[in-house]
């Protein structure tokens with residue numbers, strides 16, 4: 001699975017987003033170290049705070065399949081500049097050591113490390129080197 005494949009999968013998954021309140025659809029595709037791909041889209045709720053972001057849906061999907069070791073996540077949305085994961089999702093990315101983050105809109109892909117998006121995430125409470 002190349003980066004481009006992962007991004008393409010995220011775009012396809014975005015079509016399944018349930019976003020009637022924001023009308024803002026997000027797709028994610030997560031690559032595990034054993035080469036499997038897990039997908040997620042945002043799932044909103046009338047009680048807005050119960051909304052699940054695409055990234056966390058993809059991670060939950062993988063964890064519920066027994067997979068917890070990851071390489072890369074791709075996140076896509078139709079934005080002017082590539083989307084950036086919310087703070088809550090960054091913390092969950094840190095929990096599962098997802099260190100390579102691709103974010104794309106329709107014309108551009110940016111590549112981040114987890115450390116760029118959430119510095120010192122593993123210092124202290126997570127205690128990972």
Ligand code: THU
Nearest residue numbers: 022024026042053054084085086
């Ligand atoms: N959303 C995501 O799914 N991922 C992000 O990285 C940012 C925001 C969702 C949550 C909500 O359904 C909608 O986008 C608007 O914030």
